[in-house]
Amino acid sequence: MPGVVEDSPLEIAIVGGGIIGLSLAAGLIKQNVNVKVYEQAKGFREIGAGMAFTANAIRCMGLMNPDIVSALRSGGSVATSLDKNDPNDYLRWIDGYNKRRKDDPSHQTMLFKIDAGYKGFEGTRRDQFLEALVKVIPEEIVELKKRLDTIEEKANGRVQLKFTDGTTAEADAVIGCDGIKSRVRELLFGSDNPASFPHYTHKVAYRALVPMDKAISALGEYKARNQHNHVGPNAHLIHYPVANQTMINATAFVSDPNEWPDDKVTVVPALRKDLEDAFAGWNPCLTALIRHFPEKLDKWAVFDTWDYPAPFFNKGSVCLAGDAAHASSPHHGAGACCGIEDALCLVTLLQQVNATLATTPTTKTKKAEALAAAFEVFDAVRRTRGQWLVNSSRRVCDLYHQPEWGHPQKWTKAETCFEEIRDRSLKIWHFDYDGMMRDAVARYAEKVVV
Numbered sequence: 001m002p003g004v005v006e007d008s009p010l011e012i013a014i015v016g017g018g019i020i021g022l023s024l025a026a027g028l029i030k031q032n033v034n035v036k037v038y039e040q041a042k043g044f045r046e047i048g049a050g051m052a053f054t055a056n057a058i059r060c061m062g063l064m065n066p067d068i069v070s071a072l073r074s075g076g077s078v079a080t081s082l083d084k085n086d087p088n089d090y091l092r093w094i095d096g097y098n099k100r101r102k103d104d105p106s107h108q109t110m111l112f113k114i115d116a117g118y119k120g121f122e123g124t125r126r127d128q129f130l131e132a133l134v135k136v137i138p139e140e141i142v143e144l145k146k147r148l149d150t151i152e153e154k155a156n157g158r159v160q161l162k163f164t165d166g167t168t169a170e171a172d173a174v175i176g177c178d179g180i181k182s183r184v185r186e187l188l189f190g191s192d193n194p195a196s197f198p199h200y201t202h203k204v205a206y207r208a209l210v211p212m213d214k215a216i217s218a219l220g221e222y223k224a225r226n227q228h229n230h231v232g233p234n235a236h237l238i239h240y241p242v243a244n245q246t247m248i249n250a251t252a253f254v255s256d257p258n259e260w261p262d263d264k265v266t267v268v269p270a271l272r273k274d275l276e277d278a279f280a281g282w283n284p285c286l287t288a289l290i291r292h293f294p295e296k297l298d299k300w301a302v303f304d305t306w307d308y309p310a311p312f313f314n315k316g317s318v319c320l321a322g323d324a325a326h327a328s329s330p331h332h333g334a335g336a337c338c339g340i341e342d343a344l345c346l347v348t349l350l351q352q353v354n355a356t357l358a359t360t361p362t363t364k365t366k367k368a369e370a371l372a373a374a375f376e377v378f379d380a381v382r383r384t385r386g387q388w389l390v391n392s393s394r395r396v397c398d399l400y401h402q403p404e405w406g407h408p409q410k411w412t413k414a415e416t417c418f419e420e421i422r423d424r425s426l427k428i429w430h431f432d433y434d435g436m437m438r439d440a441v442a443r444y445a446e447k448v449v450v
């Protein structure tokens, strides 16, 4: 009831127990926020795919809760590069299409290399990281098999969540960390708004694990043992070593001018032959590597929120973060890093809300106002960067797929793209998270005058 003094701590419901939902929960625990995570799945067994975090994102994790960093490292890291004489991590782009040397058709020209510094990236297996992250959070905080259906803002300033199993829960605020197909986003924008759903990027992906000896026979020792991104007209193929250098993880992305027929089914069976056709005429190293892919493959349609970005990340006591707010294609390999920045921003702001409530009589309306102000600031501070990543990921993929790679007279033009790619990569790697936190605190203070 408005005006009644309530001394209860802040209660936050997080929808979705992915990397961002769990990291945010771990951060909020440190701020003495009462947090609950509602996850639709039965457990946290994800697919064992690899992913990497930038050194910058790892520092953001540490600021939220150092146990997140320990969880990341507990699964062991997967090196993306291996050079005994040089401990730094690099991204490398190589000409995948052209045969520039008549005497050696399998020669590949190295196009560009960016130094990400010592431990510039730390790789992990997604499933191992999540399993370790769950252990950072007290067991009673996570509720499994809870698929969000609706959210209702109540007259007393609280929010009610209804789940598809018919049960309900209440909180002071809801943060939707429910991923690319976010239900919270759909509830905010409505089912007839295209911004509620991700859309097809017109790129498909094929992934395979290739044993290291076969990868070496196709690519040669150095390329097989180090991350490389092979670019060419309308496609690219990226690979890096995994499983203690016993295999490489290779993913080929191919441009597709057609529409994707069904946005509910984004993975369909395909054949190696489809990929061989897409890479016909490429450098023989690449065609040899693709021959080591399994005959039957999955074709995965890449979706994102580029066409219809979220017009806002917040409404009252409801807010979006991570892929729910800005789902990116994977070409920068930084979607989760950006979600971690979101989580740090939210933890910073909710710490401010706690401070407001500690210094003023805590009524439920006061809580709702302070939370709404914090979420407005979150939207102002994070939305442009989150959506920039989505746009930039599309842009770099278009640069990798330039038709100009197929025209010898236009190679020089195509190669200038690496100036732009370097700038975009550095904008991700060197994000000023201290500045973000200061900005968020200052903007919140302007809104909430205690």
Ligand code: FAD
Pocket (backbone or CB within 6 Å): 015, 016, 017, 018, 019, 020, 021, 038, 039, 040, 041, 050, 051, 052, 053, 146, 147, 148, 149, 177, 178, 179, 180, 181, 182, 183, 321, 322, 323, 324, 330, 333, 334, 335, 336, 337, 338, 339
């Ligand atoms: P998710 O991981 O999708 O988690 C959402 C959670 O919400 C899920 O557990 C889901 O079950 C749950 N959920 C959904 N709906 C509901 C509901 N209605 N009720 C309750 N729960 C619900 N990023 C990087 O930073 N580095 C990388 O190297 C990298 N590599 C990538 C490679 C590939 C191939 C892809 C596809 C992405 C990659 N990314 C990478 C991006 C990264 O995977 C995502 O940005 C990140 O996983 C998003 O985390 P999230 O917690 O926001 O969403």
